Amino acid sequence: MRILFAIAAASAAAVPLASRAATLEVGPGHAYATPCAAIAAAAAGDTILVDAAGSYAGDVCAWSKDGLTVRGVNGRPHVDANGASAQGKAIWVIAGDDTTIENIELSGCHVPDMNGAGIRQEGANLTVRHAYFHDNEDGILAGENTASTITIEHSEFARNGAGDGYSHNLYIGHVARLVFRANWSHDAVVGHLLKSRAARNDILYNRLTGEAGSESYEINLPNGGLSYVIGNLVQQPATTQNGAMLDYLSEGAGANTDFRLFVVGNTFVNDRGSGTFLQVGGTTPALARDNLFFGGGTVSSQASAVLDHNYAGSVDPFVDAANYDYRLRADAIAVIDQGVAPGSGGGESLAPTSVYLHPAAIAPRVALGTIDIGAYEWAGDAIFADGFDG
Known part of the structure; x- marks a missing residue:
């Protein structure tokens, strides 16, 4: 019997974690009343x-459990902090590794140190999809x-920030890689729309x-890092706290060792009317290619930057810039x-x-002949046949 038990135990240990994972259900009529009750009962990989x-x-x-997936169903469930926080840090503090959060709304976290977050990530590897973070301090x-x-x-991400300039729509510390897509x-409150100290940024x-x-x-991107900024719509309002739009390597290297910056096929719109589109530190030349810079200001603060086939003219090429519709008009011959x-x-x-498809989606970019300057191709844009939701 001891031999059979040992064989059975060894066989069980050989079964991958995912194949033994359970699904726990939360909400009216289900076994768990709240997400945190289910998280407390869950095992790694559930x-x-x-x-x-x-x-x-x-x-x-x-x-601190590894491999948890928390997914909203039947709509997007909303967790408002309602004056509470875990460990004085966040709505959810995740010390486990390999976590996935999907289709969840997290809002309203405020704490004494003014860094109350929707998620405070302390473990390794976090994937977030189809989520909504608003009115937190981070x-x-x-x-x-x-x-x-x-x-x-x-x-x-909307209206996050404590108003102190040290809290942001999102703030990624020294990690190996950030992938921020679609x-x-x-509308951040004084802080940045995106801040990352990662060694690599996509x-x-x-x-x-x-x-x-x-x-x-x-x-x-205050510590630089190997960074790819491709195909984005970036707009600075007249109410901004800072005239620069993309800031790179302004606080020294930190732990990073690669200072290559590639800025390709983006549309930058400066409604402030002055300032700097690309504020780049260091001696490694940044590459800016096929970008549309509109609204006034210096394209790059770095004298050695490679500026190739960008547009920085004064003729408005957009369908409806006032409503953030930055598709190209048919007569935008300069781009x-x-x-x-x-x-x-x-x-x-x-x-x-x-190409970015509003809200928070993407569609294939199809170039007809030579590529257009900026984040969109002009081709009638059939993907917007139902109208642009600005």
């Missing part, structure tokens, strides 16, 4: 389904973990628009077919493969 029909105000918690605050990759896709970050096909907010930088093959950099293709 999936927690949160029904949007439930009421979860004040449901804050911290966990949307996501990810701490120091050089083994960690943070992936954020198809999510919205998101909408807007900032792809997002809408980063200050709009009616009082944000500082639209993109802040249509005026780009150049993006090439490669850092071992990666620099060619934009998608």
